[in-house]
Amino acid sequence: MALDRLLNVARKEFSDHITSRRFVIILALFLVISAVSIHDGIENYNNSLESYNEQLQRMEEFEDPYSSWMPEKPSIMYVFISMMSYMTALGGILALAIGFDLVSKEKESRSLKTLLSHPIYRDEIINGKVLGGVGALGFAMALSLAIAIAMLLIFSVVPTVDEFAAILVFGAASLGLLLAYFAIALTMSTVAKESGNALIYTLVIFAIVSSLLPMLGMMAADALAGDPPEAPEMGPMGKQVVGTASSGGYFVSTASQSVVYGGTEDPAWREYEEEMKTYIEKRRFINDISNLLSPQMNYYTVAMAVTNPRIALMISSYTDAGVQEEPGSLAEALGRVWMNIAALIVFPSVFFAATYVKFMRMDIR
Amino acid sequence: MIRTENLTKVYNGKKAVDGLDLEVGEGEIFGFLGPNGAGKSTTILMLTGMIEPTGGRCLVDGIEVAKDPLKVKEIIGYLPEDVGFYGNMTGEQNLDYFARFYGMDAKKRKARIAELLELVHLDGVTQKAGEYSRGMKQRLGLAQALINDPIVLFLDEPTANLDPEGVREYRDLVERLAGEGKTVFVSSHILSEVRAVCRTVGLLANGKLVAQGTLDEVARTLAPSDGDVVRIVVETREHLPDIEDPEILAVERNGNRAVVRAKTDIRDRLTETLFSEGLHVREMRIEEPDIEDVFMAVYRR
Known part of the structure; x- marks a missing residue:
């Protein structure tokens, strides 16, 4: 019976979401942009594939001096890279839109009091609301992936089993991001007395976790890691250390290989390299820790591991040895970002727990 | 229940x-x-x-x-x-x-x-x-x-x-x-x-x-406490004369109408007295406290 009650609430909430004008408009926009971006992605993929085939053909026609080098076959997961940016924008808006007045609206309309007068516990109401919201976001995500897969098939791009699994993992990571934003919105909706305030609080928290935290992380890394070591005066030509750099929301850092100079190692340069490596690792560690608090950064890290494991490996490696490493299987790629996966799960869980506690203690007079 | x-x-x-x-x-x-x-x-x-x-x-x-x-x-x-x-x-x-x-x-x-x-x-x-x-x-x-x-x-x-x-x-x-x-x-x-x-x-x-x-x-x-006093409302057709009875504590007169405060319910005796004096009694009742007033008094506390 307890499950019946919870499912009754969840069913009603899910139905409310998917029939609400707000949800339908944002979802439609989301799907249209998704379809356009998948279409572009497929075109890029086909171009890459064509280039790959040409390279193979050239290798067969001519005696290639780099016979041991093989071009890498493009993965259809490249198609999904473009989804990452609008997932954090439109997907985030969708998640915030369905959550920010979920409880506050019921307080304002007094329907919560009426509902509570019937045989149902408070925890069943809040759990039902969460379940209904998760269902609606899952529905949106499933629809988006279904359109993506359908378009791949229409353009005669058939995913392998591994690629299909990667698509599902990408969908799960994206859903994790949406749930993080939904959890923030739901918590604010429970805390605030009015929906207007709930929306403002939600947007403030959204801005903090998506922009301010990564910025503070970088500032903290700069402050705590101190100044970078000074390079020796006589450095070998063409050898330099690449510091941390950011691009598209993720960070790349790598140090050069040990330098052999005239057949012997330059000890000053080697010492400098070691110091620089330690410095970068320290910066990187502080940055990574602060980024764990940002669902957006965790999502980028996990999604990159799925859509472009080679780049993800470069990002996660402190030396450019990572470039030479093979990214390995999907499981291995995910294993390298397990902390980010855990953070994507923990973040919404913490907010859901806060919502639960607040809702259970809420004054319903 | x-x-x-x-x-x-x-x-x-x-x-x-x-x-x-x-x-x-x-x-x-x-x-x-x-x-x-x-x-x-x-x-x-x-x-x-x-x-x-x-x-x-x-x-x-x-x-x-x-x-x-x-x-x-x-x-x-x-x-x-x-x-x-x-x-x-x-x-x-x-x-x-x-x-x-x-x-x-x-x-x-x-x-x-x-x-x-x-x-x-x-x-x-x-x-x-x-x-x-x-x-x-x-x-x-x-x-x-x-x-x-x-x-x-x-x-x-x-x-x-x-x-x-x-x-x-x-x-x-x-x-x-x-x-x-x-x-x-x-x-x-x-x-x-x-x-x-x-x-x-x-x-x-x-x-x-x-x-x-x-x-x-x-x-x-x-009702406001008035001890065990009974309030009797009396109205006659004619002008109301002085009323005397050992049980009466006070009389509030107003022309041919009065509110008699008595130790006990003396309505029967009062009626007889007034009748013997040739007066026509129009009203003779115990005054109950006004419920609205009583509740309003509590509301105002």
């Missing part, structure tokens, strides 16, 4: 309900009177299992509410003050949503909802609850309170948003429900409303029960 024992609720260090002892029998229409902020709604919230008491306990049909609120909710109906609904759903959809919590199957739900919508004159209304007038919401609120055919009905300010026709229909409905053996607990600050439907009342002020019983009993209990 309803019993509270030393029921107490404290909000932010202030006692909203203070040691309430109340008893309402089966089939009674009980009026819970008191000024705004007296603690009526808080008491109802505790009785309906929506908030937990800080102290004491309350029982409905022998079930302790705080220990088994769900079991209590299954046998009661509650119309909250300013009842709210899901604005994106029709009245029928709202009722269907609530009915599902009672494990009613689809057929039973449909039949019960149709019956209730007809009862509150909302059958055939297709607009969403968000577009309802306050009166329509109040009527839908009454329907949702009856969805499970409760044995105890709690109504908080039930006529607040109703038009005169709605009020008349509500009164008929309450009478009918009581006739079916249901206990009806009506909370209101409007004396005339409670007076019209309730057989017994309880008067709450500052979280405490000031008096309980029939309206007359409560009025007498609360």
Whole structure:
């Protein structure tokens, strides 16, 4: 019976979401942009594939001096890279839109009091609301992936089993991001007395976790890691250390290989390299820790591991040895970002727990 | 059917309900009177299992509410003050949503909802609850309170948003429900409303029960203390002469009318005296305390 009650609430909430004008408009926009971006992605993929085939053909026609080098076959997961940016924008808006007045609206309309007068516990109401919201976001995500897969098939791009699994993992990571934003919105909706305030609080928290935290992380890394070591005066030509750099929301850092100079190692340069490596690792560690608090950064890290494991490996490696490493299987790629996966799960869980506690203690007079 | 024992609720260090002892029998229409902020709604919230008491306990049909609120909710109906609904759903959809919590199957739900919508004159209304007038919401609120055919009905300010026709229909409905053996607990600050439907009342002020019983009993209990003095109103056709009797304490005269304060009820003797003096008695009655005045005095405390 307890499950019946919870499912009754969840069913009603899910139905409310998917029939609400707000949800339908944002979802439609989301799907249209998704379809356009998948279409572009497929075109890029086909171009890459064509280039790959040409390279193979050239290798067969001519005696290639780099016979041991093989071009890498493009993965259809490249198609999904473009989804990452609008997932954090439109997907985030969708998640915030369905959550920010979920409880506050019921307080304002007094329907919560009426509902509570019937045989149902408070925890069943809040759990039902969460379940209904998760269902609606899952529905949106499933629809988006279904359109993506359908378009791949229409353009005669058939995913392998591994690629299909990667698509599902990408969908799960994206859903994790949406749930993080939904959890923030739901918590604010429970805390605030009015929906207007709930929306403002939600947007403030959204801005903090998506922009301010990564910025503070970088500032903290700069402050705590101190100044970078000074390079020796006589450095070998063409050898330099690449510091941390950011691009598209993720960070790349790598140090050069040990330098052999005239057949012997330059000890000053080697010492400098070691110091620089330690410095970068320290910066990187502080940055990574602060980024764990940002669902957006965790999502980028996990999604990159799925859509472009080679780049993800470069990002996660402190030396450019990572470039030479093979990214390995999907499981291995995910294993390298397990902390980010855990953070994507923990973040919404913490907010859901806060919502639960607040809702259970809420004054319903 | 309803019993509270030393029921107490404290909000932010202030006692909203203070040691309430109340008893309402089966089939009674009980009026819970008191000024705004007296603690009526808080008491109802505790009785309906929506908030937990800080102290004491309350029982409905022998079930302790705080220990088994769900079991209590299954046998009661509650119309909250300013009842709210899901604005994106029709009245029928709202009722269907609530009915599902009672494990009613689809057929039973449909039949019960149709019956209730007809009862509150909302059958055939297709607009969403968000577009309802306050009166329509109040009527839908009454329907949702009856969805499970409760044995105890709690109504908080039930006529607040109703038009005169709605009020008349509500009164008929309450009478009918009581006739079916249901206990009806009506909370209101409007004396005339409670007076019209309730057989017994309880008067709450500052979280405490000031008096309980029939309206007359409560009025007498609360009337300003005048010892055991009986107030007799006398009116004659002719000018009223001086009245003398060993039992009389004082006489307030006003032409051919007077209010006699006496130690005992001396109406028979008084009538004989006036008759022997050739006077025509138009009125001779014991003056009861004015109930409105008595309640207003309590409200003003």
